Amino acid sequence: MGLSQDEIFEKVQEALIDALGADDDEVNRGATLVGDLGAESIDFLDIVFKLEKSFDININREELAPEDILTNDDYVKDGVVTANGMAELKRRMPWADMGEFEQNPRVQDFGNLLTVGDLCNYVGSKIGGES
Amino acid sequence: MRWFWVDRFTEFVSGSHARGYKNVTLAEEALDEYCPGYPMLPPTLIIEGMAQMGGILVSEHFNFDKHVVLAKIGKAKFHQPARCGDRLNFSVKMDAVQDLGATVTCLSHTGDTLQAEIDLMFAFLEEGRFTNGPLFNPGMLRDMLRMMNFFHVAVDLDGNAIPEYTNI
Secondary structure, eight states, X not given: OOOXXXXXXXXXXXXXXXXXXXXXXXXXXXXXXXXXXXXXXXXXXXXXXXXXXXXXXXXXXXXXXXXXXXTOTTTEETTEEOHHHHHHHHHHOTTSOOHHHHHSXXXXXXXXXXBHHHHXXXXXXXXXXXX | OOOOOOOEEEEEETTTEEEXXXXXXXXXXXXXXXXXXXXXXXXXXXXXXXXXXXXXXXXXXXXXOSEEEEEEEEEEEESSOEETXXXXXXXXXEEEEOSSEEEEEEEEEETTEEEEEEEEEEEEEOBTTTBOSOSSOTTXXXXXXXXXXXXXXXXXXXXXXXXXXXXX
């Protein structure tokens, strides 16, 4: 599709404003979807629909919500993602910034990991946008 | 009170679209209290009618095997009230389908006048997580669809009658 980063951001921003009823100035690259923008679980399905339509892409459930990793005893111990689990998450989601989460990788905090910037990176990886 | 907010299907093409109507009558108690002195069908019940029609469109697409529930109202614009005596002509179009849900776009017209525009998102309940067993008692959904004339008009994309579902 060949969209620039700014073009990707604008379309992602539009999708999030529409799906979450957020103001455009709230939807900045650093904003977390859950904590800052108030996304609930059902909103993620809405966001997926809007991104698929806007960018003409297919989004698989596991790509954005790696529940299979976070519920796997091989990757999680006592509610904390293990080193192997972190490696698997990074392999699955190379577009996500895991820096902060990695410092204290509690499964219960994973839901608030994704930022608007991560979502832009994800879409960019799907459509081969400029880096 | 019967919770039916579609009176009749007039067209149903599997996985594509559906049309039908809802007659608004003064006999309905729902018209009394929304705007006292000005009987009108509450907009929420127009959304419910669209959700019933859209939910059936989505559910049939998955052979009535999934537990389809209204999850989100993406847009709801009402251009004029639905007054007693009006016939609301509903048209619902499948917009997108995923393995976790689906979206539909809906229009309501009275005569040639656009009455409402509504976008809906449906989700599928996971068996054992939010629900156990079917959402309807045996035969209940089939009876409802019969009363709405669904089986008279429902066809697949090739124009053939839809299968006779035994799970509803």
